[in-house]
Amino acid sequence: MLPLIPTLAALATFLAVLMGAFLMLVPSRMRLANIALALFLLATAVDISGWFMGDWWAANPSIDQFRVAIAFAQMPLFTGYIWLNCFHREAIHPRDALHFLPAVATLAAVAADVSLPYLRALFELQYAAYMALAIYALWRVRSAMTEHYTGSSANWNWLAVIVACSLVAHTLFVVRTVFAAGLHAELLQPLQTTATCLVLAITVLFALQAMLNPGLFRTQDRLLASVSNPADNHSQGEQDQRLLAFMEEHRPYLDPDLSLDRLARRSGVTAKEISVLINQRHGVHFFDFINRYRIEHAKRLLVETDQTVTEILFASGFNAKSSFNSAFRKHASTTPSMFRKENGTK
Structure with missing residues (x-):
């Protein structure tokens, strides 16, 4: 042995x-x-x-x-x-x-x-x-x-x-x-x-x-x-601010047919750069990133208007009630009806 x-x-x-x-x-x-x-x-x-x-x-x-x-x-x-x-x-x-x-x-x-x-x-x-x-x-x-x-x-x-x-x-x-x-x-x-x-x-x-x-x-x-390239990191930070400003000012998320390529054309940031920014800076995929904005918009409508939930989901950029409800639960941890009930209509 x-x-x-x-x-x-x-x-x-x-x-x-x-x-x-x-x-x-x-x-x-x-x-x-x-x-x-x-x-x-x-x-x-x-x-x-x-x-x-x-x-x-x-x-x-x-x-x-x-x-x-x-x-x-x-x-x-x-x-x-x-x-x-x-x-x-x-x-x-x-x-x-x-x-x-x-x-x-x-x-x-x-x-x-x-x-x-x-x-x-x-x-x-x-x-x-x-x-x-x-x-x-x-x-x-x-x-x-x-x-x-x-x-x-x-x-x-x-x-x-x-x-x-x-x-x-x-x-x-x-x-x-x-x-x-x-x-x-x-x-x-x-x-x-x-x-x-x-x-x-x-x-x-x-x-x-x-x-x-x-x-x-x-x-x-x-x-x-x-992280290891400060110059690239600074450039990426500027691109991220540019993208976020575009999202707030032009509200492209209200387009129900919005895609990565369409957002790239409208914002002036390449599709690859947007994908990297969303993944690395925000830790989510493209549609999760877009749905965050859509849900925030829907929450405002639920509180500030008396529109029906169906009207609000279409006004927020969604095409189907099921996807709207799923995204709402994911980002708001409740249902649209419960959110309206808890926050009330102004």
């Missing part, structure tokens, strides 16, 4: 390499982010290979020194993936190379046989700093989404999940490392097994997401894109 920990580590390494190759090759508008994640997975594969190739690494110390240096490249790559998703960029900058100075310095020190007594502490400090940057990026984007939009972002949720997984996995490794000397073998072995299983589970999660939700790695989330 194969030892459990080396077997699980080998499976995790294989999946990480496979996923890294996939991200390198898949056509995507998120090319830079995918490359950062692919390199992170490959660096992780090299790191955890020590769990089942320890003897080989020990027999080749000149190569093993690269593994030590690669460990310092993991967090810049991981946080780079988070930032490139949250704040889209088309190219890397020369200053980005500064993030890999610790890895280069470590490699140079190990190659020169310089003693590094605080190497583990430096690694933990680096992890904490880059994890704080990743969490800050998610918080900043989430705050902007909450302020300007309704709805949720699948990409943001995915980024939050992998950050949480990283925190849990790293905490286990820290506990295992710090308390290894004082723990009995009966406790140390389950802890090591749990940590290895978690690494495998995370790599499986990446693979499943690639298969079940490939859009995460192929296109940028529109909500994240809007």
Whole structure:
């Protein structure tokens, strides 16, 4: 029977390499982010290979020194993936190379046989700093989404999940490392097994997401894109104000045959822009957006006139009583008759 920990580590390494190759090759508008994640997975594969190739690494110390240096490249790559998703960029900058100075310095020190007594502490400090940057990026984007939009972002949720997984996995490794000397073998072995299983589970999660939700790695989330580009966000805000002003002034919702294309022609805002505005800024679909205005108009007529409900539904832009009643319940949480009874006719 194969030892459990080396077997699980080998499976995790294989999946990480496979996923890294996939991200390198898949056509995507998120090319830079995918490359950062692919390199992170490959660096992780090299790191955890020590769990089942320890003897080989020990027999080749000149190569093993690269593994030590690669460990310092993991967090810049991981946080780079988070930032490139949250704040889209088309190219890397020369200053980005500064993030890999610790890895280069470590490699140079190990190659020169310089003693590094605080190497583990430096690694933990680096992890904490880059994890704080990743969490800050998610918080900043989430705050902007909450302020300007309704709805949720699948990409943001995915980024939050992998950050949480990283925190849990790293905490286990820290506990295992710090308390290894004082723990009995009966406790140390389950802890090591749990940590290895978690690494495998995370790599499986990446693979499943690639298969079940490939859009995460192929296109940028529109909500994240809007938040990450202030210029586009400002332009979209102006378009939204223009659309709302048109709705109030010209009342196109009273047209029973109003469509997205017809509203676009009348308002001067393209159909695609209207669709994005309604979805991202108001969190509804086109007809829900229009029906909100129609129901508000109907409510005014119910209170201010003595027209019948049937007359009001046609005057508000509806074609059928059933659709009017359904929309009224959805947006007013009552029926037209009950609303009139509760508010009275002036």
